[in-house]
Amino acid sequence: MLTISEELHDKIVAHARADHPDEACGVIAGPVGSDRPERFIPMTNAARSPTFYEFDSTEQFQVWREMDDHDEEPVVLYHSHTGTEAYPSRTDVSYASEPGAHYVLVSTRDEHETEFRSYRIIDGQVTEEPVTVVE
Amino acid sequence: MAIEVRIPTILRTYTGGAKQVEGTGATLAELLIDLDAKHGGLRERLVDGGGLRRFVNVYLNDEDVRFLAGLDTPVKDGDTVTVLPAVAGGAS
Numbered sequence: 684m685l686t687i688s689e690e691l692h693d694k695i696v697a698h699a700r701a702d703h704p705d706e707a708c709g710v711i712a713g714p715v716g717s718d719r720p721e722r723f724i725p726m727t728n729a730a731r732s733p734t735f736y737e738f739d740s741t742e743q744f745q746v747w748r749e750m751d752d753h754d755e756e757p758v759v760l761y762h763s764h765t766g767t768e769a770y771p772s773r774t775d776v777s778y779a780s781e782p783g784a785h786y787v788l789v790s791t792r793d794e795h796e797t798e799f800r801s802y803r804i805i806d807g808q809v810t811e812e813p814v815t816v817v818e
Numbered sequence: 819m820a821i822e823v824r825i826p827t828i829l830r831t832y833t834g835g836a837k838q839v840e841g842t843g844a845t846l847a848e849l850l851i852d853l854d855a856k857h858g859g860l861r862e863r864l865v866d867g868g869g870l871r872r873f874v875n876v877y878l879n880d881e882d883v884r885f886l887a888g889l890d891t892p893v894k895d896g897d898t899v900t901v902l903p904a905v906a907g908g909a910s
Binding site for chain 1: 826827828873875877880881882884900902903904905906907908909910
């Protein structure tokens with residue numbers, strides 16, 4: 684299960700809306716082992732594409748080092764789908780390489796309703812999990 | 819002295835759980851061959867044919883080796899090599 688604050692939930696949705704129709708992506712860091720998403724880090728989609736995303740490698744290095752320095756890890760890795768449902772695509776599954784992370788997908792295909800769903804992706808296996816938004 | 823190599827969680831099955839290993843070599847390619855002798859299978863997760871795999875990032879100190887000379891990038895004692903899986907995906 685993913686437990687996330689309303690503030691962080693809204694920031695992810697706002698980022699996805701702002702970058703629509705391109706895919707938006709980012710990280711929420713939290714203390715190692717806590718499973719608590721706390722620090723919102725929007726990332727550049729180096730692919731700048733409506734059907735693909737990729738972290739900029741230099742930015743990723745800096746962010747990962749910062750997390751290391753703060754004893755944090757990527758608790759949530761999020762990205763948006765802008766024309767399809769918020770479910771991991773084959774591409775998402777093949778590149779997923781953080782077995783400890785919650786993979787959050789949002790879909791902005793509907794102008795008003797934003798789908799917000801969370802998954803574990805481990806060894807190519809996708810498992811959806813409930814999302815609890817807290818104040 | 820040696821070259822320090824930082825290993826991401828997903829590849830630690832090859833290093834017996836170690837976050838950090840050490841190796842030697844004059845280039846990144848040589849370093850990876852040296853590492854593979856101690857941590858069999860690791861190199862194949864990073865290299866495909868003659869180059870680095872598309873969705874693995876390898877950094878020399880704080881620079882992506884793709885912006886240096888890739889596998890031919892010279893390395894020396896005291897350097898730190900960091901491996902990070904690229905974060906990528908998308909609807910297509």
